[in-house]
Amino acid sequence: MHPIPFLDLAAQQRRIAPALRARLDAVLAHCQFVLGPEVGELEQRLAAYAGAAHCVTVSSGTDALQIAMMAEEIGRGHAVFLPGFTYTATAEVPLVLGATPVFVDIDPHTFQIDPADLERRIATILALGQLKPRAIIGVDLFGQPAPWPALRDIAARHGLFLLDDCAQSFGASLHGRKLGQEAEATAVSFFPSKPLGAYGDGGALLTESAERAALYRSLRTHGEGATRYEVLRTGMNGRLDTLQAAILLAKLDVFDSELAHRAAIAARYDAKLTGLVEIPARVPDSRSAWAIYAVLLPEGTDRDAVQAAMRADGVPTAIYYPKPLHAQPAYRASHTGNPLPVAEAVSQRILALPIHPDLPLEAADRVTDALRHALASQGTRAAAAG
Numbered sequence: 599m600h601p602i603p604f605l606d607l608a609a610q611q612r613r614i615a616p617a618l619r620a621r622l623d624a625v626l627a628h629c630q631f632v633l634g635p636e637v638g639e640l641e642q643r644l645a646a647y648a649g650a651a652h653c654v655t656v657s658s659g660t661d662a663l664q665i666a667m668m669a670e671e672i673g674r675g676h677a678v679f680l681p682g683f684t685y686t687a688t689a690e691v692p693l694v695l696g697a698t699p700v701f702v703d704i705d706p707h708t709f710q711i712d713p714a715d716l717e718r719r720i721a722t723i724l725a726l727g728q729l730k731p732r733a734i735i736g737v738d739l740f741g742q743p744a745p746w747p748a749l750r751d752i753a754a755r756h757g758l759f760l761l762d763d764c765a766q767s768f769g770a771s772l773h774g775r776k777l778g779q780e781a782e783a784t785a786v787s788f789f790p791s792k793p794l795g796a797y798g799d800g801g802a803l804l805t806e807s808a809e810r811a812a813l814y815r816s817l818r819t820h821g822e823g824a825t826r827y828e829v830l831r832t833g834m835n836g837r838l839d840t841l842q843a844a845i846l847l848a849k850l851d852v853f854d855s856e857l858a859h860r861a862a863i864a865a866r867y868d869a870k871l872t873g874l875v876e877i878p879a880r881v882p883d884s885r886s887a888w889a890i891y892a893v894l895l896p897e898g899t900d901r902d903a904v905q906a907a908m909r910a911d912g913v914p915t916a917i918y919y920p921k922p923l924h925a926q927p928a929y930r931a932s933h934t935g936n937p938l939p940v941a942e943a944v945s946q947r948i949l950a951l952p953i954h955p956d957l958p959l960e961a962a963d964r965v966t967d968a969l970r971h972a973l974a975s976q977g978t979r980a981a982a983a984g
């Protein structure tokens with residue numbers, strides 16, 4: 599049996615080839631490869647899609663986070679609170695800017711940042727008195743929204759800047775509203791594997807503030823002022839290529855139908871896997887973008903053996919994330935030393951299954967069958983009951 603692709607960008611490309619080709623040909627004809635008209639068009643479309651007042655596209659999700667934090671002058675002596683269970687970029691940016699990332703534990707079922715633990719970590723930093731609490735980065739992990747009402751409340755009480763790392767979750771919604779307005783700024787990634795992915799690196803910042811949007815535009819072009827050779831501040835070369843904007847415009851036309859297919863796959867997985875493994879808990883009153891569908895294997899399962907057995911059945915899997923960030927060599931030195939027991943336990947049991955808009959429902963059934971067989975061959979009680 600041929601293997602199921604974990605992600606199938608070639609199938610997506612075949613499905614939208616004429617629209618992609620037309621968009622790319624237009625750029626090749628006008629040759630404005632940097633800040634060409636497609637960039638502005640995309641910014642308008644993305645802002646309208648997310649219901650945000652302003653959108654500034656940038657060169658990656660990482661640069662979106664960095665520009666947002668540079669605009670607030672976050673740096674040395676500042677504590678930036680963020681979940682310990684996320685991609686490295688969330689923690690890397692504060693550290694690159696001289697600030698200290700403070701890792702917060704997660705909810706064991708949704709995998710999102712735990713507001714109660716956030717309160718505790720802020721109290722610890724205040725008690726230690728060495729760092730000034732300055733910002734919270736909420737991460738919308740795996741396609742689902744972070745607990746935004748609680749994060750907003752905590753940020754307001756402590757006077758902290760609130761940044762949404764929405765790299766994985768553009769297109770998701772909370773309380774009937776698309777992500778993009780939950781925090782003071784929202785960073786999006788268009789890395790090729792993201793639900794809305796370019797053919798290279800790309801990102802965007804969404805904000806309600808005209809002042810912030812103007813700062814982001816300046817920072818993404820070397821801190822320029824009203825004219826090209828007026829340099830107002832230290833910035834970076836952080837623009838989105840016109841070709842990437844053209845690709846994203848073609849993909850945006852089919853984005854909602856792709857999100858609907860991802861949701862159908864997730865519902866199929868839920869139905870087939872309930873009782874066998876812990877299926878991902880939904881954040882109440884939200885819609886996920888289903889960037890990642892990750893289950894928790896029964897405690898004590900040999901995860902390597904499960905992955906190997908599924909691979910033998912032609913089903914690839916992935917582990918996001920095998921280690922929480924506080925346990926990574928790059929961050930150990932800056933970590934306050936407090937453990938993150940939930941993130942540590944989740945990282946031992948988590949397993950991501952293929953989910954993408956070109957995965958047929960029958961292929962999803964092959965995935966769940968392979969997981970059931972793999973667990974049965976380990977003789978777990980859950981598999982026997984299923």
Ligand SMILES: Cc1ncc(COP(=O)(O)O)c(C=O)c1O
Pocket residue numbers: 658659660661684685687688737763765766786787788789799800801
């Ligand atoms: C949670 C999170 N934040 C930030 C990033 C960085 O985005 P990019 O790869 O576009 O720089 C990613 C990308 O994988 C991510 O998953």
